[in-house]
Every structure is written in C-alpha cells, then in structure tokens.
Amino acid sequence: MRYRWHTGSIAWLIHRITGVLLTLYIFLHLYVLSHLKDLDSYRKMLQLMESPLVKLSELGLLALVLAHGLNGIRVTLLELGIPSRKQKTLFWYAVATGILLFVIGGIPLI
Amino acid sequence: MKRYIFRIKRFNPETDQAPYWQDFEVKLEPMERLLDGLLRIKEEQDGSLTFRRSCAHGICGSCAMKINGRNRLACQTLAKDLPDRVEIEPLQAYPVIKDLVVDMEPFFSKNEEVMPYLINNNPPPERERLQSPDEQKRLVESITCIMCGSCTSACPVYWADRQYLGPSALLKAYRFIFDSRDQATQERLKRIIHSHGLWRCHSIFNCVEVCPKEIDITSHIAALKRFALRKGLKG
Amino acid sequence: MFKWFLQRITGLILFAGLLVHFYIMHYSGADKITYEAVMTRLSSPWWKGFDIVFLASVIYHGFNGLWGISTEYIEKEGYLKTVETLLLVLSVVLFIKGVTIIL
Numbered sequence: 001m002r003y004r005w006h007t008g009s010i011a012w013l014i015h016r017i018t019g020v021l022l023t024l025y026i027f028l029h030l031y032v033l034s035h036l037k038d039l040d041s042y043r044k045m046l047q048l049m050e051s052p053l054v055k056l057s058e059l060g061l062l063a064l065v066l067a068h069g070l071n072g073i074r075v076t077l078l079e080l081g082i083p084s085r086k087q088k089t090l091f092w093y094a095v096a097t098g099i100l101l102f103v104i105g106g107i108p109l110i
Numbered sequence: 111m112k113r114y115i116f117r118i119k120r121f122n123p124e125t126d127q128a129p130y131w132q133d134f135e136v137k138l139e140p141m142e143r144l145l146d147g148l149l150r151i152k153e154e155q156d157g158s159l160t161f162r163r164s165c166a167h168g169i170c171g172s173c174a175m176k177i178n179g180r181n182r183l184a185c186q187t188l189a190k191d192l193p194d195r196v197e198i199e200p201l202q203a204y205p206v207i208k209d210l211v212v213d214m215e216p217f218f219s220k221n222e223e224v225m226p227y228l229i230n231n232n233p234p235p236e237r238e239r240l241q242s243p244d245e246q247k248r249l250v251e252s253i254t255c256i257m258c259g260s261c262t263s264a265c266p267v268y269w270a271d272r273q274y275l276g277p278s279a280l281l282k283a284y285r286f287i288f289d290s291r292d293q294a295t296q297e298r299l300k301r302i303i304h305s306h307g308l309w310r311c312h313s314i315f316n317c318v319e320v321c322p323k324e325i326d327i328t329s330h331i332a333a334l335k336r337f338a339l340r341k342g343l344k345g
Numbered sequence: 346m347f348k349w350f351l352q353r354i355t356g357l358i359l360f361a362g363l364l365v366h367f368y369i370m371h372y373s374g375a376d377k378i379t380y381e382a383v384m385t386r387l388s389s390p391w392w393k394g395f396d397i398v399f400l401a402s403v404i405y406h407g408f409n410g411l412w413g414i415s416t417e418y419i420e421k422e423g424y425l426k427t428v429e430t431l432l433l434v435l436s437v438v439l440f441i442k443g444v445t446i447i448l
Contacts, residue, residue: 270417270418271416271420274417303346306416309346309349310417335349338346339346342346342347
C-alpha cells in the first residue's frame with residue numbers, strides 16, 4: 001500500500017521512530033549509571049566520552065531528543081486548539097528551533 | 111482536449127487471483143473531471159470497469175478513490191490539475207469488491223458505534239427542537255461530512271489498527287456530543303474513550319489533507335480530547 | 346484518558362528536565378562534573394527528588410508510548426496481553442533499578 005507522504009505523516013513517523021529509540025536508550029543510560037560506583041569507574045566513563053564514536057552518538061542522541069521533544073510540543077499545541085492549517089508552519093518552526101538548539105547544544109559536545 | 115493515461119488498479123474476485131494495473135488512454139477538456147474520464151472509458155473502451163458514482167457533484171461521496179497516492183473524489187478532480195499519467199486505485203484499508211468499488215461496511219459500522227443520531231428523551235415540542243445560532247455554529251463544520259470514507263482510509267493509525275474508530279466516526283461523535291439538544295453525552299463518551307478510540311488519534315492530519323469538504327477533522331477530535339479530559343478530571 | 350494526559354505532562358517534565366540536565370552536563374563548566382561535585386550534588390535531597398520525578402516521567406512516557414504502539418500494531422488479543430504485561434514488568438523493574446541508583 002503506497003500512500004503519499006506529507007508534513008503531518010512524516011512528522012508522525014519520525015516521532016514514532018525516535019520515540020522507540022529513546023525508550024531503548026533508557027536501558028543503556030541506566031546500565032551506564034549503575035556502573036558509576038566510585039572515582040575509578042567515573043574517570044573511565046569520562047575517558048570513554050572523549051572517544052569520537054561516543055561523541056558522535058551523543059550528537060545523534062541530541063538530534064533524537066530534539067526531534068521528538070519539539071514535535072511533541074508541536075502536537076501538544078495543536079491538541080490545545082491551534083487549527084490544523086497551522087500544522088505545517090508549526091512543523092517548520094520546530095525544525096528551525098531544532099537546528100538552532102542542535103548547534104547550540106552540539107558545540108560543547110564536540 | 112488533452113491526452114491522459116489512466117493507470118487503473120483492476121480486480122475481479124471471480125476471475126483474478128490478484129489485482130493488476132491496466133492502462134487506458136482518454137482525452138479530457140481542462141474543466142472536465144476525472145470522473146468524466148472514467149465514464150468515457152466505461153462507455154467507449156471497457157464496459158467491465160467498475161466504480162461507484164451517483165451525484166457527480168461532490169455531495170453523495172460515492173466516488174472517493176485513491177488518485178495518484180491520495181484519496182479524493184473523482185468528481186472533484188479537474189483534468190487541468192492532473193499530470194499526464196494518473197494512477198487510480200480503490201480506497202485503501204477497505205476490502206475491495208471489484209475494481210474501484212470497496213466494501214464500506216467497516217467504515218459505516220465505526221460510525222454506528224458512536225450512535226450517529228440525536229438522542230433526546232424530552233417529549234417532542236410542537237415545532238422543531240431549537241438551537242441558538244451560536245450553538246449551531248459549533249456544529250456546522252462537522253455536519254458537512256458526506257461520509258465518503260476518504261479520511262479513515264487515509265489514516266495511518268487505521269491502516270494498522272482496524273479496531274480504531276477512525277476520523278469519520280470521531281467527527282460524528284463530536285457532532286452529537288457538542289449538539290445542545292443531545293442528551294447522550296456520557297454514553298457517547300464511553301463509546302469513544304477506549305484504547306482503540308479517541309486517544310489513538312496522533313494528529314497526523316492525513317484526514318484533513320484529503321477531506322473533500324475541507325473539514326478540519328483533527329481539530330474537532332482535539333476538541334473532543336479536551337472535553338473528555340475535562341469531564342474525566344471533574345468526574 | 347489519563348494515559349493521554351499524563352503522556353503530555355510527563356513529556357513537558359522531560360523537556361524541561363532535559364534542558365536542566367543538558368545545561369549541567371555540558372554547559373556549567375568542567376568543575377561542576379568532577380566526581381566529587383557530582384556526588385555532592387546527587388546527595389542533596391532536592392536533586393534526589395528531581396531525579397526520581399525525572400526517572401518516573403521518562404519510564405512512564407517511554408513505556409506508555411510503546412504500549413500505544415502495541416495496541417495499534419498487535420491485533421491478536423493474546424499477544425497484546427503478553428506484550429502489555431511484559432512492558433509493565435520491564436518498566437517496574439527499570440524504575441526500581443533507577444531508584445536504587447539514585448538513592
């Protein structure tokens with residue numbers, strides 16, 4: 001079944017996929033935290049965070065969070081009574097905010 | 111007159127194992143509709159081509175079909191807005207009966223679930239039950255629904271979850287819940303507040319995109335969500 | 346309906362909480378994330394409270410989201426019940442695990 005995609009359905013699909021990935025990330029995050037018991041393990045973690053691969057995945061995580069969070073706010077605003085004809089404008093606002101926050105947040109990550 | 115290729119998804123359950131595509135060539139004036147093209151094919155080329163149509167003027171909702179990947183009424187689709195090649199399929203997510211004719215029963219049964227009729231137990235007055243203009247204004251958009259089935263067939267949630275009420279039934283629920291004359295609000299709410307009802311709407315806007323009457327369905331559903339929540343919080 | 350409402354509320358908590366979290370981890374300066382600084386911060390009851398609210402929100406939001414997706418994509422009642430139970434158990438286990446880390 002092929003059906004033409006548009007702003008609303010693309011936003012929904014991205015929201016779903018990022019949502020599932022972020023939920024899986026809870027496991028990883030708690031796993032890492034549960035191993036931070038003393039100074040040694042903490043230092044090891046900080047060292048690990050210097051590796052390019054981890055930095056790259058942190059950027060990816062930031063992108064997931066921003067995409068999911070900002071679209072979540074968009075959907076909530078629309079459910080609060082903003083008429084549907086504004087949904088595409090809101091989508092582009094969310095994209096612009098997302099890019100801005102990605103740059104602001106991405107710089108200290110690198 | 112411009113030449114168009116209509117690529118139509120055909121299926122006859124009595125002879126075909128699976129649906130197949132068939133190309134037809136048809137000439138249309140710019141202001142003729144896609145429906146005129148289908149009628150011309152049926153009259154001049156292949157009488158077995160099957161589709162529904164009745165009023166041909168965007169009121170009956172019979173000729174909803176998927177045109178170039180998007181649900182529309184064939185009678186509201188002008189030739190001048192079409193590309194040279196047009197893909198025409200039956201509405202998706204409903205069982206196909208033949209060619210472009212689908213079984214609308216799953217769609218209508220969703221509407222029945224929300225009791226799409228006025229319920230008022232007061233003795234009927236001598237004249238009609240009156241409403242103020244403001245009370246009517248609240249309903250006027252939702253009343254224009256022609257039950258063509260385009261919205262529910264376009265909804266990604268309905269594609270996955272056939273138990274989902276779908277945009278059309280929720281719009282019907284809105285139409286009666288917000289009707290000042292209706293007295294069955296509690297019962298209606300009960301029928302839409304379940305795990306395959308109101309809360310499955312994720313504001314995807316596919317329904318709004320396709321509605322031939324340009325009803326802002328998603329906003330109506332959002333109003334229902336807020337109303338249901340307020341009722342729920344206050345008891 | 347409270348699932349839907351809570352999903353929005355926890356979503357907003359998470360957005361605000363993540364801003365705080367991100368600011369502290371990456372913007373507040375290196376001396377704020379030394380082992381000692383983190384341990385002192387985490388031992389304050391205010392932060393423990395923040396973390397528990399945050400943990401509860403994230404687990405609710407994530408698993409309620411997965412639950413919603415399951416009800417849409419899993420048709421068979423039996424499978425759905427199994428997945429629902431699994432999600433519930435997982436979220437409770439994760440929450441307990443998380444609380445033990447925080448405390």
